[in-house]
């Protein structure tokens with residue numbers, strides 16, 4: 001967080017979440033950060049990966065959704081005019097291709113920006129109360145902890 005400095009606008013509290021995609025691992029701790037600034041989306045990804053590397057992130061190619069010490073994803077980005085940035089690039093896909101399936105992303109995001117829209121998928125409140133995610137959302141629990 002300190003490395004993002006004044007770019008940070010809002011930070012959700014930390015939520016305890018059941019592991020998604022690979023159940024044989026402990027619960028995760030997830031939070032969402034809203035940030036702004038002059039960085040391009042690729043520069044935000046560079047910053048995210050630098051934070052992961054500094055935390056000692058090691059990738060296990062045999063375990064796609066396995067445990068990790070820290071994972072920082074770019075969920076969505078908007079240009080200066082407020083238009084969503086869309087990218088099919090493998091290095092940076094925007095919006096994040098699995099964000100709409102993940103209560104562990106949408107519940108923390110909703111807690112700091114309840115009216116937010118995930119580009120291409122609609123209001124996050126609608127996603128969270130829909131048939132796919134409502135049950136998952138009930139298992140995302142606030143911890144009272146803060147990243148700040």
Ligand SMILES: Nc1ncnc2c1ncn2[C@@H]1O[C@H](COP(=O)(O)OP(=O)(O)OP(=O)(O)O)[C@@H](O)[C@H]1O
Pocket residue numbers: 045059064065071072073074075089090091092093094095096097098
């Ligand atoms: N929106 C994005 N945010 C973060 N990484 C992305 C994004 N789009 C593509 N990538 C690429 O995905 C690669 C794998 O990232 P990572 O290891 O964090 O995936 P993961 O966290 O295991 O899975 P997931 O992407 O489903 O959360 C990164 O090297 C990065 O270049």
Ligand SMILES: Nc1nc2c(c(=O)[nH]1)N=C(CO)CN2
Pocket residue numbers: 017018019020021022027028029030064065066071104
């Ligand atoms: N609850 C939860 N599950 C996950 C998470 C995560 O951040 N939270 N990240 C993953 C890697 O993409 C795989 N599964």
